[in-house]
Amino acid sequence: xxxxxxxxxxxxxxxxxxxxxxxxxxxxxxxxxxxxxxxxxxxxxxxxxxxxxxxxxxxxxxxxxxxxxxxxxxxxxxxxxxxxxxxxxxxxxxxxxxxxxxxxxxxxxxxxxxxxxxxxxxxxxxxxxxxxxxxxxxxxxxxxxxxxxxxxxxxxxxxxxxxxxxx
Numbered sequence: 001x002x003x004x005x006x007x008x009x010x011x012x013x014x015x016x017x018x019x020x021x022x023x024x025x026x027x028x029x030x031x032x033x034x035x036x037x038x039x040x041x042x043x044x045x046x047x048x049x050x051x052x053x054x055x056x057x058x059x060x061x062x063x064x065x066x067x068x069x070x071x072x073x074x075x076x077x078x079x080x081x082x083x084x085x086x087x088x089x090x091x092x093x094x095x096x097x098x099x100x101x102x103x104x105x106x107x108x109x110x111x112x113x114x115x116x117x118x119x120x121x122x123x124x125x126x127x128x129x130x131x132x133x134x135x136x137x138x139x140x141x142x143x144x145x146x147x148x149x150x151x152x153x154x155x156x157x158x159x160x161x162x163x164x165x166x167x
Contacts, residue, residue, distance in 0.1 A: 044096075047097060048096075048097040048098055051093070051097035051098070051099065052099075052138050052141060055090065055093075055094070055099070055102060055134075055138055056138055058086055058089065058090055059131060059134050059135050059138060061082075061086055062083060062086055062087070062109075062127070062130075062131045062134070063131050063135075065079045065082045065083045065086070065127075066079075066083070066124065066127045066128055066131055069119075069124045069127065070124060076119040076123075076124070077119065080113045080119060080123075081113075083109065083113045083127060084110060084113040084114060087106045087107075087109040087110035087113060087130075088106075088110050090102060090103075090106035090134075091103050091106035091107040091110055094106060098143040098144065099137060099138075099142075099143055100144065100145065101133075101137050101142060101145070101146050101150050101153065101154070102134055102137055102138070104154070105130055105133050105134050105137070105157060106130075106134065108130060108157070108161070109127070109130040112126060112127075112130070112161075113127070122164040122165075123164070125160070125164050126160060126161060126164045126165075129156075129157055129160035129161070129164075130157065133153050133156065133157045136153055137150075137153065
């Protein structure tokens with residue numbers, strides 16, 4: 001039997017520099033100047049005004065990917081992956097800019113388009129239902145929960161999901 005060599009263990013203790021990086025800020029000591037807060041609110045408000053135009057571009061990309069799914073069934077998996085990524089980007093921003101229905105529908109699309117095997121025509125139709133619902137929200141500038149229109153759009157999308165998931 002071979003003789004075992006002794007194991008050398010070294011402990012490294014690093015100084016925690018987090019406190020230095022925060023310049024000694026502690027709870028209750030943090031403050032933001034009213035001017036900086038006002039500037040941030042104005043910037044966010046400007047972005048919220050531009051959001052419908054910006055998100056329209058993403059909806060066009062979703063529509064293009066849907067078209068590719070229809071035209072090239074052999075590449076549906078790639079299309080679903082692209083749609084999945086676009087929906088991920090959309091779901092994180094809708095609520096921030098006053099369009100929580102976009103967040104909700106994009107989240108649904110994101111979950112639905114997770115890479116899967118056996119993508120059927122029914123799955124492609126569900127993409128269209130999501131895109132159409134999001135387009136309606138942006139065209140109608142349906143912000144917040146959307147009231148009655150938002151409720152009807154949500155019901156319509158849920159009906160499409162139920163219909164095509166059964167098929």
